Amino acid sequence: MTKSLEEVNQSVATEHKKTGFRKILAFLGPAYLVSVGYMDPGNWATDIAGGSQFGYTLVWVLLMSNLMALLLQSLSARLGIVTQRDLAQASRETYSKYINYILYFLAEIAIAACDLAEVLGMAIGINLLFGIPLLEGVLITVLDTFLLLFLINKGIRKMEAFIIALVAIIGFSFIFEMIFAEPEIHKIIGGLVPSIPNSAALYIAIGIIGATVMPHNLYLHSSLVQTRKFDRTPAGIKQALKYNLIDSTIALNLAFFVNAAILILAAATFHKNGMFEVAEIQDAHQFLEPLLGTKWAPILFAVALIAAGQSSTVTGTLAGQIVMEGYLHFRIQPWVRRIITRLIAIVPALIVIYIYGEDITGKLLILSQVILSLQLGFAIIPLIHFVSDKSKMNGFHISKTTQVVSWIIASIIVSLNAKLVYDEITSWLETSNNPALLWFTVVPLAFGFSALLLYIIFKPFIAKFKAKTINHSPHNLKLHFSQKKTQEVKNIAVSVDFSHADEAALNHAFELGGMDAKYTLIHIVETVGALVYGTHVHDHETTIDEKLLLGYKEMLSEKGFNIETELGFGKPAKIIPEIINNGLFDILVMGTHGHTGLKDILFGTTVDKLRHKISIPLLIVK
Incomplete structure (x- = not known):
């Protein structure tokens, strides 16, 4: 299995740190790279719009979002630390190829939306500080493509130090802004008391949630925690989880301070003075000096904006690399990836700014954050499933209480998004000159994504229920052993699939070989992960199948039979012949489910493909 962010994976040693402080310090860093996504320029637009329109009313949304983010990021870190897989890799192992393609596509849209916010934010900051036109500022942002290459070549700790320095600039800038604003x-x-005044506030609130709890950060965090090399014992994993929780708590609370400061600044300056329609970052910058009475307010605002855009663009690129490699198992040069990501963000920005002018940037930023919020469910729900799975997490799965809280958070986010989508589509249908076009495009698309979300929610639950109804114990098969005369066959292979077909196959094998023959039970794991990773897969079904195969061996060995087992990974029609042809078997015995016609098309015909590839007799038993 390819390691996540292979060039920096396990590059920071933590084992030989003697004191507790040095140990904690060795683990601190990944959450700071994640935290910049929580204070990127997209947040600024939603926070300014929320503060100017509704004053301090939506402060509670920021607090709630921060608590959500802290829990979800800790789950993401747990997944990476325990399984040594990032969220994209875990999804690839769990879902089918086509579902993974869709999830990859949605993740890329989220990253493009995030990058759009960063491009616009940096360009606006450059424009405000140096007077460079916005279109030219957007083009200048291409140059930071090579900054990531420079930083990652210097090592992950250097990159973390660079990001922390930018975060510090943002933090200090807003400390002074708060002093100037006197909120x-x-x-x-009072703003900590939950309330939503109207539908416009709901739109802004969902934008804030989308800007705060960002889907690409869940992919990013599950990978970045793997840059730490630590003792892989249960005690070592437990310690890593503890220190990463400390890291996340400090970093995300700093992000909350920045977001709250932006909203409070807008409330204390614009809303207080009756300027309820300030949604553009440029307008906010322009009005700060006359309202606060100091030239430093707009300067610090612009500097912090550039720092926010620059820091988040670095982490956005890393997230793009993680998503592409994890879902597609496909790597390209980082600079190529950076250029592609940048162009996806820059081209729409240039077109919209050219057509509608610079005044549209605020609305474009808020729209990008709503797109991020809509994609959240497709990242959060698989994450909750993965960290709740006992077999995947090797005993480090989350508690029932944490599961309940996580599902409540997921329900809140999905419900808010469902309402937003419904309201927006209804509005489009009422105001559109061609509603039929929307009925045949947007509406089916919304239903399609709803169906996908339901599939992702319920598929793991259904899989667990099926696993319980299948014969999880070989003793449940109630095998009745025949006592017929046996023939001289010494080495017999038996293909098993843990269904009732195994009973007939095993009994016929025992008729052939009796108590003196050697029996090899062969089972093939056919999951997506098995097809891709082969023997390196560690998914839920593989764990169950290993236990079942050992259960067969124990039960039959107790009855006096000489039993060996062979677990294969991939397509049975390909893997079984490889096992047979590499062994010294006299005959292969297979049970069959007896289906023909349509069921052959649906379930496949292993026997027909297999019998031409082996050089020993094949006994098919119904």
């Missing part, structure tokens, strides 16, 4: 403390506390 009303009692109103900030």
Whole structure:
């Protein structure tokens, strides 16, 4: 299996740190790279719009989003630490090829939307600080393509130091902004009481959630925690989980401070002075000096904006690499990946700015954050399933309480998004000059993605239920052993699939070989992960199949039979012949389910493909 971010995987040693402080320090870093995604320029637009329109009312949304983010990022870190897989790799092992293609496509859209926000934010910051036109500023952002290459070649710790320095610039800038703005403390506390004044506030609130809990960060965090090399014992894993939780708590609370500061700044300046329609970052910058009475307010605002855009663009690129490699098992040169990601963001930005002018950038930023929010469910739900799975997590699965809280968070996000989509589509249908076009395009697309979301939610539950109804114990087969006369066959292979067909196959094999023959039970794991990773797969079904095969061996060995087992991975029609032809078998015995016609098309015909590839007799038993 390819390691996530292979060039920096396990590149930071933590085992030989003597003191507790040095140990914690060795683990600190990944969450800071993740935290910049929580304070990128897209957040600025939603926070400014929320603060100017509704004052301090939506502060509670930021707090709720931050708590959601802290839990979800800790789940993401847990997945990476325990399984040594990032979220994209875990999804690839679990879902079918076509479902993974769709999930990859959605993840790429989210990263493109995020990158669009970063491109616009940096360009606006450059425009505000140096007076360079916005279109030229957008083109300048291409140059940071090579910054990531420079940083990653210097090692992950250097990259983390660079990002932390940018975060510090943002933090100090807003400390001074708060001093200048002098917000009303009692109103900030009042804003912690949940309320949604109207549908416009709901749209902004969903944008804030999308800007705060970002899907690409879940992929990113599950990979970055793997840059730490630590003792892989249960105690070592437990310690890594603890230190990464500390890392996440500190970093995300800093991000919350920045987001809250932006919203409070907008509330204390624009909303307080009756300027309810300030949604553009440029307008916010322009009004800061006359409202706060100092030239430093707009300068610090622009500097912080550039720092936010630059830091988040670096981590956005890493997330893109993780998603592409994890879902598609496909690697390209980082600079090529960076250029592609940048162009996907720059081209729409250039077109929209050219057609509609610079005044549209605020709406474009908020739209990008709503797109991120809509994609959240497709990242959160698989993550919750993975970290709840006992077999995947090797005993480090989350508790029932954490599962319940996680599902409540997922339900809130999915429900808010469903309402937003319904309201938007209804509005389009009412105002469109050609509603029939929407009925044949947008509406089916919305239903399609809803069906995909339901599939992702319920598929693991159905798989677990099926696993329970299948014969998880060979003793449930109630095998009745025949006592007929046996022939002289010494080495017999028996293909088993843990169904009732095994009973007939095993009994016929025992008739042929009796108590003196050697029996090899062959089972092939056919999951997506098995097809891709072969013997390196560690998914739920493989774990179950290993236990079942050992159960067969124990039960039959107790009855006096000489039993060996062979577990293969991939397509049975290909793997079984390889096992047979590499062994010294006299005969292969297979049970059959007896289906023909349509069922052959649906379930395949292993026997027909297999019998031409082996050089020993094949006994088919119904």
